[in-house]
Amino acid sequence: MTTPHLLLDRAKVERNADRLRTHVASLGSTLRPHVKTSKSVDVTRLLFDGGTGPITVSTLREAEAFAANGFTDVLYAVGIDPHKLDRVLALRRAGVDLVVLLDSVAQARAVAEAGVPALVEVDCDGHRGGVTPGAPEVLEIAAVLGEHLRGVLTHAGESYFCYTEPELVAAAEHERTTAVGVAEDLRAAGFPAPVVSVGSTPTAHFARDLTGVTEVRAGNFVFFDLVMAGIGVCTVDDLALSVVTTVIGHRPDKGWILTDAGWMATSRDRGTAAQPTDQGYGLVMTEDGTLIPDLLMTGASQEHGVLSLRDGSTAPFPDLPVGTRLRVLPNHACATAAQHDHYDLVDSSTAWPRVNGW
Amino acid sequence: MTTPHLLLDRAKVERNADRLRTHVASLGSTLRPHVKTSKSVDVTRLLFDGGTGPITVSTLREAEAFAANGFTDVLYAVGIDPHKLDRVLALRRAGVDLVVLLDSVAQARAVAEAGVPALVEVDCDGHRGGVTPGAPEVLEIAAVLGEHLRGVLTHAGESYFCYTEPELVAAAEHERTTAVGVAEDLRAAGFPAPVVSVGSTPTAHFARDLTGVTEVRAGNFVFFDLVMAGIGVCTVDDLALSVVTTVIGHRPDKGWILTDAGWMATSRDRGTAAQPTDQGYGLVMTEDGTLIPDLLMTGASQEHGVLSLRDGSTAPFPDLPVGTRLRVLPNHACATAAQHDHYDLVDSSTAWPRVNGW
Numbered sequence: 037m038t039t040p041h042l043l044l045d046r047a048k049v050e051r052n053a054d055r056l057r058t059h060v061a062s063l064g065s066t067l068r069p070h071v072k073t074s075k076s077v078d079v080t081r082l083l084f085d086g087g088t089g090p091i092t093v094s095t096l097r098e099a100e101a102f103a104a105n106g107f108t109d110v111l112y113a114v115g116i117d118p119h120k121l122d123r124v125l126a127l128r129r130a131g132v133d134l135v136v137l138l139d140s141v142a143q144a145r146a147v148a149e150a151g152v153p154a155l156v157e158v159d160c161d162g163h164r165g166g167v168t169p170g171a172p173e174v175l176e177i178a179a180v181l182g183e184h185l186r187g188v189l190t191h192a193g194e195s196y197f198c199y200t201e202p203e204l205v206a207a208a209e210h211e212r213t214t215a216v217g218v219a220e221d222l223r224a225a226g227f228p229a230p231v232v233s234v235g236s237t238p239t240a241h242f243a244r245d246l247t248g249v250t251e252v253r254a255g256n257f258v259f260f261d262l263v264m265a266g267i268g269v270c271t272v273d274d275l276a277l278s279v280v281t282t283v284i285g286h287r288p289d290k291g292w293i294l295t296d297a298g299w300m301a302t303s304r305d306r307g308t309a310a311q312p313t314d315q316g317y318g319l320v321m322t323e324d325g326t327l328i329p330d331l332l333m334t335g336a337s338q339e340h341g342v343l344s345l346r347d348g349s350t351a352p353f354p355d356l357p358v359g360t361r362l363r364v365l366p367n368h369a370c371a372t373a374a375q376h377d378h379y380d381l382v383d384s385s386t387a388w389p390r391v392n393g394w
Numbered sequence: 395m396t397t398p399h400l401l402l403d404r405a406k407v408e409r410n411a412d413r414l415r416t417h418v419a420s421l422g423s424t425l426r427p428h429v430k431t432s433k434s435v436d437v438t439r440l441l442f443d444g445g446t447g448p449i450t451v452s453t454l455r456e457a458e459a460f461a462a463n464g465f466t467d468v469l470y471a472v473g474i475d476p477h478k479l480d481r482v483l484a485l486r487r488a489g490v491d492l493v494v495l496l497d498s499v500a501q502a503r504a505v506a507e508a509g510v511p512a513l514v515e516v517d518c519d520g521h522r523g524g525v526t527p528g529a530p531e532v533l534e535i536a537a538v539l540g541e542h543l544r545g546v547l548t549h550a551g552e553s554y555f556c557y558t559e560p561e562l563v564a565a566a567e568h569e570r571t572t573a574v575g576v577a578e579d580l581r582a583a584g585f586p587a588p589v590v591s592v593g594s595t596p597t598a599h600f601a602r603d604l605t606g607v608t609e610v611r612a613g614n615f616v617f618f619d620l621v622m623a624g625i626g627v628c629t630v631d632d633l634a635l636s637v638v639t640t641v642i643g644h645r646p647d648k649g650w651i652l653t654d655a656g657w658m659a660t661s662r663d664r665g666t667a668a669q670p671t672d673q674g675y676g677l678v679m680t681e682d683g684t685l686i687p688d689l690l691m692t693g694a695s696q697e698h699g700v701l702s703l704r705d706g707s708t709a710p711f712p713d714l715p716v717g718t719r720l721r722v723l724p725n726h727a728c729a730t731a732a733q734h735d736h737y738d739l740v741d742s743s744t745a746w747p748r749v750n751g752w
Binding site for chain 2: 038039041095114115116118119139146165287290300303304357358371374
């Protein structure tokens with residue numbers, strides 16, 4: 037097989053999925069996985085014991101591809117562009133219960149006119165979009181949506197910047213109370229708002245109470261990555277995805293090993309740069325999955341990676357001749373996977389396609 | 395058409411190509427464009443008046459796709475992984491004059507055994523791979539390659555960090571003298587080394603003398619980008635590529651406009667962050683291509699972009715309702731284009747596919 041390519045450890049996906057499903061079920065809620073990380077029908081089936089179930093999508097192309105494979109309970113969790121309602125309606129006419137997201141009266145008017153059910157996005161931590169809890173817009177939007185209002189959604193984007201268990205537990209509880217509070221405001225005003233949707237990979241794992249929450253969204257957990265390990269949501273051993281690469285050169289004068297996986301294969305994501313331990317473009321393992329002490333991918337051009345020892349390391353410089361195969365663990369699995377159109381599976385000749393594009 | 399998507403201005407590509415072709419020809423050399431930026435047969439044909447010509451590729455998949463479209467003079471300018479020689483040989487047997495690159499005796503042995511012609515990569519500025527000019531490895535590699543030695547190649551990677559015309563002119567001249575010097579060393583030792591290949595988009599434009607250089611490589615110039623404008627190789631008006639996006643929300647409390655183009659559409663590349671003027675994730679234009687004063691894409695999650703005014707700006711905050719279409723000019727055209735599988739053309743219903751993957 038040529039390099040670079042994505043390598044997926046199916047057993048780790050199943051282990052990661054079991055862990056979160058069990059946790060969410062133990063708190064009396066339901067998981068609605070976000071397929072934006074894998075963009076793979078095959079990976080997502082692993083989360084439903086080979087079947088289908090409720091999913092969250094980040095693009096309408098994902099919605100269309102998953103619908104074609106039997107996933108008919110779909111939340112499109114990016115604020116709706118009114119131009120996209122034609123495609124939403126086509127899916128709904130085909131029997132897909134596709135729900136959209138919005139946070140303005142302007143969007144609500146377009147969505148109500150089209151007759152599409154929607155969740156109202158609520159901001160819980162100033163990270164992205166969403167109406168402010170308690171602001172008059174909440175009831176104005178609900179009034180415009182009328183029977184098309186399904187409920188509320190929030191996302192604790194700030195949880196990606198929490199580094200202790202108490203902070204993560206607090207972020208999860210704040211996410212829950214924000215969403216439940218707005219749902220209660222709506223119900224008090226006469227709007228049913230049956231759905232209360234929360235989630236992010238960190239808060240989903242650290243929630244201690246999901247009272248009032250009808251569904252939990254998380255995406256990254258299927259693969260995990262070095263950012264999640266840095267936050268403490270997983271260990272490095274939980275990472276299910278790596279980029280396989282080949283050594284193509286050496287610069288002993290600089291302490292560099294050159295590989296054929298540049299940013300085209302790993303993405304430019306450097307999420308761990310903002311964390312206490314910067315992992316460069318990723319940790320490096322042997323082909324069989326053993327970490328090489330202190331070896332990082334520290335540089336990237338389009339089709340070249342640079343590997344070198346972590347600053348201050350006393351580890352021996354590894355002997356990795358031209359032609360040696362290695363694996364690089366990603367900073368951000370969503371971004372790294374996005375550079376590829378399929379997954380190769382560990383110990384298998386199977387390839388699973390991704391649904392890229394919009 | 396749904397957003398986000400890539401929009402390409404064909405007239406600007408033709409103008410950019412004419413400029414560099416004319417410059418290189420005026421100095422008595424030949425352009426061997428690097429197709430890694432566009433990865434598009436259609437875009438590359440514009441550089442050869444609708445026909446074919448010598449090209450540089452960054453992946454064997456590019457080589458295969460371009461060969462299938464009549465491009466038979468191909469340089470694969472990433473250090474060769476010996477595992478890839480089977481695919482190289484298959485193309486050569488199909489009549490493609492595919493030449494590989496190497497910088498070690500180990501690679502030279504594999505390449506000579508396979509009977510594939512090669513250039514020796516020479517390091518001119520410590521940026522990536524390559525043998526050191528004057529080092530004994532140069533002649534050792536040549537001896538192993540024997541009749542398979544085609545010549546030398548260098549790439550002035552450091553030119554991306556030059557900001558004045560004298561620095562750029564000096565980088566180009568240093569690139570030339572390094573490559574020509576090693577070729578002369580080889581010839582003095584009895585190796586013909588007919589090919590002397592140099593290039594980067596900055597040095598290709600600022601070369602004042604190409605004596606002894608048989609070919610100039612450049613890739614980015616077909617589209618240009620904000621990094622190149624920051625270096626001074628082009629103006630913002632020369633940028634041929636943008637990402638079309640739609641406004642999906644507002645956060646007036648934060649001075650944010652939210653769009654449906656996140657890093658999935660633009661890439662995570664923040665090349666201008668290291669330049670005197672940081673352009674965020676890109677400058678923002680109206681749908682018809684007029685720059686909106688001081689509006690930048692300043693944040694990105696997977697499918698959300700955040701637009702805000704440049705720090706300290708006194709420009710009026712633009713009124714851009716939900717549903718407004720905008721264009722974002724990229725930091726790094728190679729990276730942004732890599733997030734997409736095709737180009738939509740300005741004033742045309744034509745779509746040109748890209749050759750992604752390896």
